[in-house]
Amino acid sequence: MLSRPAESQRKHDDEAPHRRGAARSVVSVCIVNWNCRKLLKACLRSLTSQLQGLRLEVIVVDNASTDGAADMVARVFPRVVLVRNADNAGFARANNQAARLARGRYFFFLNNDTVVPPGTLRRLVEYARAHPEIGLLGPRMRDRRGRTQVSCRRRPTVAALLHRTCLLRWTGLFRAAYRRYRSRDAAVDQVRPVEVLMGAALLTRRSLFRESGGWGEEFPFGGEDIDLCTRIGRGRAVVYHPGIEILHYGRASSRQRIDVVYAQTIIGVARAMRKAGASSTALGMYKLVVTLDEPLHWLRQFGQYLWRRARRRRAAAERSLMVLHGIGGFVMRGLPEFWRV
Structure with a gap:
């Protein structure tokens, strides 16, 4: 259900920059949260730096957190649309909840354990506009030490996944297949099409997302980014852009x-x-x-x-x-x- 602050802000759109002219918003930022109050707060604060030259709305779906995260959003960020779930709906279903409320031309699905540098969203949107063949666009992700994370890869193959098992990992069998799957042999500094992007930060067009059917809700956790990239990638390019970066603390909720x-x-x-x-x-x-x-x-x-x-x-x-x-x-x-x- 929508929190009371969220209901109130719908009645007073003229007082809420995140919602002002929401039907004309360029970007809807969709965030799923579960028990990450401090990281979510930092993420939302970083999004305030994206307002210059860009109309956006921010939607947070809280999956029944017990650490006061939803109350924090309502108190500190009253202009953010807040959805309070009675139980943990999972990543895919909660993202679809946010997408149903979103009114932006672009949807930006963002993890709660990220920090978005100033100008990042504007640059992502500008690149997507200049390349209409793109279906999904993902930035480079760096950890808190500034190291590049593996945020794009090929679709998993049986050989690649078998290499991860204890039975076969130390034999070296299928190691080449695993390296190809993780894209460790590919240049991390090159804008390029990929098969799968990490679901922590994905930009897509509203129309394309809805045509694709959205996130697959048969995936409570794990595999949902592979599925979405596979479906959208059948007709459009899935692109990794290392020149645009965000900070990603990595799997904080999980x-x-x-x-x-x-x-x-x-x-x-x-x-x-x-x-x-x-x-x-x-x-x-x-x-x-x-x-x-x-x-x-x-x-x-x-x-x-x-x-x-x-x-x-x-x-x-x-x-x-x-x-x-x-x-x-x-x-x-x-x-x-x-x-x-």
């Missing part, structure tokens, strides 16, 4: 619930591959290796947990423990769904 996200990510990637046309034989091989690999993965994580605990690295040990819970949950409850994909 790190809090690794135990839940672990299974959904594995299932989501398999679902995206199936939807993109992977053969039943290839998917069957992948499922078999992943199933056999989970006990080894659990033992490896358990060893890491013991080592980190012995070294008194409490935070790292807690993350390992959450991964252990995630593996256990996947084996006990997620495998039937995984094999049904």
Whole structure:
């Protein structure tokens, strides 16, 4: 449901720059949040620097946060449209909620753990306008140390995903396929078409997004960016632009619930591959290796947990423990769904 501040601001559009002339807005910034109050606040503050020379609206969909994030948005950013979900709707469904409210010519889907430098949105829009063949446009992402993150890649293949398993990773088998998947051999400083962009920062046209059907809600978490890029990429270019940058802290929400996200990510990637046309034989091989690999993965994580605990690295040990819970949950409850994909 819309929060009361959001309802109020709809009645007083003349007092709200984010909503003034909303039907004529150039960009609708759509942000999904779950328990990232501090990072979300920094993200929203950075968006105030985008107003010069650009009409925009900002929509935040809060997935039942318990850290006061929604109240913070209503109090500190009353001009932002705020949607309060009663439960966690997931990334894709919440983004679609925001898109249904959005009235901009362009939609910019943005993670809550990002900071947008001044002028970034204007430059993205100008580039998209100059290249109408583009369906999705993504900027370079840097971490808090200024290092370039891998934010574009090829669609996953069975060979690439098999390389990630404990059974095969250390043998070097399929390493070349994995490197191609992660695009580590490609120039990171070159504007170029890619197959998949990370869903943390994506610009697309409103009309094209709606024609594509939006985010696939069959992906609670994991695989949704692969699916969207695959569908839009069938008719338009998916482009990575390293000359336009944002700061991305990286998976802040998902790190809090690794135990839940672990299974959904594995299932989501398999679902995206199936939807993109992977053969039943290839998917069957992948499922078999992943199933056999989970006990080894659990033992490896358990060893890491013991080592980190012995070294008194409490935070790292807690993350390992959450991964252990995630593996256990996947084996006990997620495998039937995984094999049904």
